[in-house]
Amino acid sequence: MKKTVLIPAIIVILFLVGFKYSDNWITYKSNAGHYSISFPGDPKESDDKDTTDEGKPFDIHFATYAPNDDEVYMAGWIDMRTFYPENKSMKKLLEDSRDGAAGSMKTTKVTTLKTNLEGNPFIEFSFSTKDFTGKDRIYVINKFQYSIITIFSLKSGIPKTADKFIQSFKHIE
Numbered sequence: 130m131k132k133t134v135l136i137p138a139i140i141v142i143l144f145l146v147g148f149k150y151s152d153n154w155i156t157y158k159s160n161a162g163h164y165s166i167s168f169p170g171d172p173k174e175s176d177d178k179d180t181t182d183e184g185k186p187f188d189i190h191f192a193t194y195a196p197n198d199d200e201v202y203m204a205g206w207i208d209m210r211t212f213y214p215e216n217k218s219m220k221k222l223l224e225d226s227r228d229g230a231a232g233s234m235k236t237t238k239v240t241t242l243k244t245n246l247e248g249n250p251f252i253e254f255s256f257s258t259k260d261f262t263g264k265d266r267i268y269v270i271n272k273f274q275y276s277i278i279t280i281f282s283l284k285s286g287i288p289k290t291a292d293k294f295i296q297s298f299k300h301i302e
Contacts, residue, residue: 154293157192158301162206164275167297168194169202169290185212199282201263202294206275213272220244223252226267226274234258249300255287262287266295275300 158165172192231239238257253266263280279291
């Protein structure tokens, strides 16, 4: 499976002209993705296509809010049921996802903040590059991968809204 699934789109979005910022948090729900999450403004949906290392195609679905050039809030998901690596432990799958995301962003620093293997498994980490910093929480639930990522300019750093956003993720059956 490609480890760089979500990152190229994230980097492009980081440099897009920002949307108007709002103090009102909006609950976004994806029925197809089986989740909800609260954004600090109205997210925009987009999709992309990619292939696994073995050449299997898959779709990537995004909801993104970028209130200005210094911050991006993104929730992305992939249905992995047709290429789920059954021979990997959950811990290894989450660590590989973290390492793939970090590598594709050319990070200069990655710090794993928490790994949870119970219930809805996830790995959460902070990262820095020469251009930006952020936090990402990657879940793997019922063979769906979710990336809840925040990206900020180095000058602004990581605000408390990053944690509020990341912690608002809820899986829906």
